Amino acid sequence: MWDKNKKKLQSRFSKIFQESAGRSLRFLFIFLFWIVVWQIAYLIIDRDIVFSSPAQVAGRLIELISIDEFWASTVGSLARIGLGFLAGLAAGVLLAILSVANRWFAALFKPLLSMIRATPVSSFIILALIWMSSVRVVIFIVFLMVMPIIWANLVEGIRKTDRQLLEMARLFKMNRWRRIRLIYLPSISPFLISAVSTSLGLGWKAGIAAEVLSTPDLSLGKSLYESKIYLETQDLFAYTAVIIILSMVLEKLIVKSLYMLQNLISHQGRLYRHNSRHLLSRLSLRKRL
Template identity: 40%
Template structure:
């Protein structure tokens, strides 16, 4: 078992390697792309479900399936169908989608209908309705769901890489550390994941702060 000093030394050693930064960049790009895809789909489908009961009924079993089926099952299926190169994109999106969908739909359902009726009566432009009515209502829901979703995106995305073994990824680095019993390197990669996830979470909260005009 590697101690803190050995782990720190290994992290410094890894950070001086081009392969380390290539792996971090590859995994970060794929996972963030999956996060964006899952977030956009979650928001769009939650709005459609808010407007149409049929969409809500259609989405309910799909969301339930994505929330309950183990990530490993999806990873194996995607490896068979699509290969390993972009697997973390799809897995991250699949994990993020139900989190954002459920939280955003709750935000839409909690919107004050009297404000919406007033906006309709005074023929407020749809853009202003979104900006001044929906968005302030949704910001707290976005805050809680994004904090959960970004962490889950990294956990599931890296797990998918460990199973699928795409080259030059953090998951591949973790797998190699396990194969060669390099516990110091394993902890170093883990610290890198935690730091990257933390930074991404803070950036998201900062963006919400700017969007909502309040402290995130």
């Protein structure tokens, strides 16, 4: 019996290993393919002042990570954009709840939502530059980009919550918190996760654009702007690479954390991995039995 289980486990591990090795190889191939394309483009253009090679950018990146100012700029940008994102998230959630609770509120604020969505981000940045300090401009722009996405998606999610389940909860006298935890949160979580993922990418890009135009001290946007002014193309490429990497890492981190939070709150696992779903569910409920 033990041997059988051991063999089963070994075959499962080897399958997982093979799958993961396959994925890594595929990723490596795609990565190398685009590096080669980049290198070919560099060779064709053949002007260092306009276009940098992968090796030059990698070299500059290695140099940058040993400079304190680079880290300060990265942390500064992360803090400003993060603050704007959190403010936008909080406001979006609040406005969504108010919109669902009160039709008048929803009707009153709908034009504002449409207006924010239709206005080019550069118009907002220029206006904000007149109104406030450069640090606040970045926070404000990210807030403006994030809030409407969260707001609209959450309203959609709350409205699409299964009425039959809510009626069931009413009949079985589930209190408000229980209804939120067991029905609303699992129902809206796909909408929230999608909204966070979209708004994070958009907010990050808009935040960097705002930094480029408002040039606050210790920011990736200012570094990007200065690279352009002094024609330091390698720096421009290196900072762009940092911005892309940070955006990808942040999105993955936050979306994964949200999936995990969703599992913990409702023992839900439909959107997360099969195994963790069962594990969480069994652990939390067996304890009670």
